[in-house]
Amino acid sequence: MPVNVEIAPVNITVSSHITDYSELYRLNMQIVDNVTARCTSSPSGGLVSRAATLTYVSGSGDTSQAGYIIYPTNVSGIGISVNSLDVSGFPAIPAWPAMLTISSETANGTNYWRHQGVTIRLWKIPGDIPSTVSPFGIIGPTVVQGFIPGSGGEHLNPATLTSNRALSESFWIISARALLGSAKLYVGTCNLRTPNQTVQLGKHLNFYRFSEWRDASFIVDCPVKAYGYGGIVNGSISNKTANNKNKAPSLKIIPYSSVIVSDHLGNPLGGTIALDAGGAQGYGVQLAWGDYSTQVTGINPVKPVAFNMPISVSSLVSGYAPTITLGANAPSATVKMAARFIQTEAIPQPGRARAAIEVVANYE
Known part of the structure; x- marks a missing residue:
């Protein structure tokens, strides 16, 4: 039976849109300490190799x-890898029936300590990380160390290949370590203090190209602590490299209608989306970052909203730190945004005018 090896508990905070194959956590650990094993050969002078493989992947x-x-792993969007610290270059340990040869020796009956060191990494892999996974139990593979024949002309004694000591007729198990542990993984989502916010843009007379700017500001709260990610633990929790700090929250503005990139004259329009169908026609809603009272009166604002693209709160709110202290919450922030109607077609049609967006806020 394999012996359980605890993966040191860890706190991790990641963005829901963190890049795939980002390294979330690393543990360098000697998983086999005081185990001895020896081989003899008949006739003498036979060779044996020590190998490693993974089972229960x-x-x-x-x-x-x-x-x-x-x-x-057992958690969507989270993967695990195991590399050997006993071989130059620290190669990956493959899953059975593939194996990694660690060393070779003469089977002369000498008792050797069969230590085994590995590097365990947790990764963000393709797939969404559920927002309800914290805390979760890590179920990793079992790392198996064993003897294999040292050359093609040799074989292991079948009498020694009992059910608890054999992966096959050519793999005698020295040790087996099941990688288990716990982690608190937090998806760093933030909330709008007013979840369903309505901005009244008022009436717009069609002999004006655009209406007055109105205040569309909102407040972002981040209840999840920013533990960061990418930390390294060497052997014990007392010997570690701190996680990378989470960056300031990012915002993504997702429109519920199409984006308008130019008007009927071919003039480029920044930050503009179409109105919902069934009402006024030939107009759009234009959005810009910054205080509504300081926006320019021309066709394009200084800082139009770029839709479906993340932007850091630290670039929008003066004095907001670009990174968050480990273990702290990102401060709440009032994000200034302005909105107005703007004519997009030569002959507009009156009617009820409405457009909607979604604001997505996450830790980076």
Whole structure:
């Protein structure tokens, strides 16, 4: 039976749109300490090799990242890899029946300590991380160390290959360590203090190209603590490298109608979306970052909203820090935004005018 090895508990905060194959956590650990094993050969002088492999893997291995084989875990969007610290270059340990040869020796009956060190990494892999996964139990593979014949002309004694000591007729198990542990993984989402906010733009007379700017500001609150990600633990929790700090929250403005990039004269329009169908025609709603009272009166604002593109709160709010203190919450922020009607077609039609957007806020 494999011996359970605890992956040191860790707090991780990630954005819901963190880049795939970002390294979330790394643990360098000697998973086998005081285990001895020896081999004898008949006739003398036979060779034996020590090898490592993984069992109880979940799904197929992803080799898209050079030097690593990443396997899915029990949590969507989270993968795990295991690399050997006992071989130069720290190569990946593959899943059975593939194996990594660690060393070779003469089977002369000498008792050797069979230490085994590995690097365990948690990765963001393709797939959405559920927002309800914290805390979660990490279920990783089992790392198996064993003897294999040292050359093609040799074989292991079948009498020694008992059910608890054999992966096959050519793999005698020295040790097996199941990688288990716990982690608190937080998806760093933020909320708008007013979830469903309405901005009244008022009436617009069609002999004006655009209406007055109105205040469309909103307040962002971030209840999740920013523990960061990418920390390294070496052997014990007392020997570690701190997580990378989360950056300031980012905002993404997602329009519910089409984006208008130019008017009927071919003039480029920044930050403009179409009105909902069934009402006024030939107009759009234009959005800009900044206080409504200081916006320019021309066709395009100084800082139009770029839709579907993340922008940092620190670039929008004066004095807002670009990174968040580890273990702290991102401060609440009032984000200034302005909105107005703007004519987009040569012959507009009157009617009820409405457009909607969604504001998505996340830690980086």
